Amino acid sequence: MKVLVVGANGQIGKHLVTSIQNREGFEAKAMIRKQEQASFFEDLGAETAVVNLEDDVEAIAKAAEGVDAVVFTAGSGPNTGPDKTILIDLDGAVKTMKATEKAGVKRFVMISSFDTSRKAIQDAPESFAPYVAAKHYADEWLKSTKLDYTIIHPGILSNDKGTGQIEAASEVERGEVPREDVASVIVASLENESTIGKEFQVVSGTHSIQETISSI
Amino acid sequence: MKVLVVGANGQIGKHLVTSIQNREGFEAKAMIRKQEQASFFEDLGAETAVVNLEDDVEAIAKAAEGVDAVVFTAGSGPNTGPDKTILIDLDGAVKTMKATEKAGVKRFVMISSFDTSRKAIQDAPESFAPYVAAKHYADEWLKSTKLDYTIIHPGILSNDKGTGQIEAASEVERGEVPREDVASVIVASLENESTIGKEFQVVSGTHSIQETISSI
Numbered sequence: 001m002k003v004l005v006v007g008a009n010g011q012i013g014k015h016l017v018t019s020i021q022n023r024e025g026f027e028a029k030a031m032i033r034k035q036e037q038a039s040f041f042e043d044l045g046a047e048t049a050v051v052n053l054e055d056d057v058e059a060i061a062k063a064a065e066g067v068d069a070v071v072f073t074a075g076s077g078p079n080t081g082p083d084k085t086i087l088i089d090l091d092g093a094v095k096t097m098k099a100t101e102k103a104g105v106k107r108f109v110m111i112s113s114f115d116t117s118r119k120a121i122q123d124a125p126e127s128f129a130p131y132v133a134a135k136h137y138a139d140e141w142l143k144s145t146k147l148d149y150t151i152i153h154p155g156i157l158s159n160d161k162g163t164g165q166i167e168a169a170s171e172v173e174r175g176e177v178p179r180e181d182v183a184s185v186i187v188a189s190l191e192n193e194s195t196i197g198k199e200f201q202v203v204s205g206t207h208s209i210q211e212t213i214s215s216i
Numbered sequence: 217m218k219v220l221v222v223g224a225n226g227q228i229g230k231h232l233v234t235s236i237q238n239r240e241g242f243e244a245k246a247m248i249r250k251q252e253q254a255s256f257f258e259d260l261g262a263e264t265a266v267v268n269l270e271d272d273v274e275a276i277a278k279a280a281e282g283v284d285a286v287v288f289t290a291g292s293g294p295n296t297g298p299d300k301t302i303l304i305d306l307d308g309a310v311k312t313m314k315a316t317e318k319a320g321v322k323r324f325v326m327i328s329s330f331d332t333s334r335k336a337i338q339d340a341p342e343s344f345a346p347y348v349a350a351k352h353y354a355d356e357w358l359k360s361t362k363l364d365y366t367i368i369h370p371g372i373l374s375n376d377k378g379t380g381q382i383e384a385a386s387e388v389e390r391g392e393v394p395r396e397d398v399a400s401v402i403v404a405s406l407e408n409e410s411t412i413g414k415e416f417q418v419v420s421g422t423h424s425i426q427e428t429i430s431s432i
Contacts (some may be wrong), residue, residue: 056338083346086302091337091349121307122272132297133307137353144360 007074051052167205269308276301367415383421
């Protein structure tokens with residue numbers, strides 16, 4: 001299974017490309033914004049494609065040609081300006097969905113934020129609300145497509161080493177989760193077709209990633 | 217016909233409430249953000265409702281109860297920060313659509329911007345792109361609802377006195393249009409059910425508003 005990782009140069013993205021390259025039967029294509037980001041991925045033996053998410057759908061579709069799945073883990077992050085929030089977290093995500101469809105790819109995994117419900121937009125601190133809104137509308141758009149989607153809502157991301165132990169369900173109590181474990185959850189989701197059409201929150205816990213994701 | 221004007225205190229909104237109050241068989245309910253904005257509308261004999269578009273759907277739905285149509289002409293404008301762009305122009309618009317549905321109202325008129333196509337997002341100057349994207353997604357959302365919608369895409373808005381003469385079609389050449397004429401186009405759209413499910417661009421021209429809108 002060849003997987004286009006959109007946002008490969010992000011912190012989850014790097015773990016994900018590493019995970020994929022180490023997994024039998026999987027290979028990653030890292031979509032990155034700048035050529036100088038390529039060496040990290042080339043060292044892992046992964047293909048790269050240099051595309052800016054502010055480019056048009058056709059540019060992204062070209063990167064998606066010939067892959068079996070697309071993972072969207074790009075993000076302007078909650079700390080960039082809200083202009084990038086709408087152009088990357090919402091419009092970049094929707095363009096990636098359109099590009100996926102255009103390339104004839106069905107499988108799409110979205111890395112969302114922990115809670116993207118309407119209530120979460122209302123309850124968010126003012127500086128965070130635009131980011132939650134952008135993720136909300138990206139998730140809503142994805143659910144309206146015919147893509148074989150999975151939406152993953154991770155808790156508070158940490159750079160701790162992955163433990164391989166999580167809790168995942170439609171709703172779990174907010175908590176931390178290492179980015180390395182999120183990457184493993186993405187791979188497990190790609191391996192388990194039972195996650196298609198589903199969305200779930202994930203935090204650190206006491207159950208193995210494989211078992212938890214295969215019973216989602 | 218009782219019409220809730222969302223964004224009544226804006227420049228188009230004030231013309232619109234005036235137009236509606238002067239039209240036989242029509243009455244306006246002005247949705248405004250602050251109580252101190254009410255006197256302008258009370259002087260016109262219009263009802264008012266004080267609701268902030270950053271409030272929840274229920275608050276907006278309460279304002280929409282008992283009306284026959286909702287017009288969304290609120291806007292953070294292209295010159296406010298992009299945080300308000302996503303929270304007002306996109307999320308405020310979608311909440312108004314949900315509120316309209318919740319209140320059991322079918323008719324919805326959206327004042328969009330001149331070109332909200334995907335291409336327009338790509339082609340927009342960087343500072344303007346977030347606004348175009350927000351309007352794009354609001355329009356897309358509206359088209360996916362079961363509301364009896366009309367989407368009006370006015371050209372460059374001016375404060376010139378209305379001439380009553382326009383050009384309107386799916387695509388027209390970009391040009392100016394007085395806000396006063398946009399208000400008259402909204403009223404004409406409400407009067408003509410043939411505009412339901414349609415969207416059109418409008419600029420100043422040489423055809424009467426009534427004739428043009430009734431043949432859209």
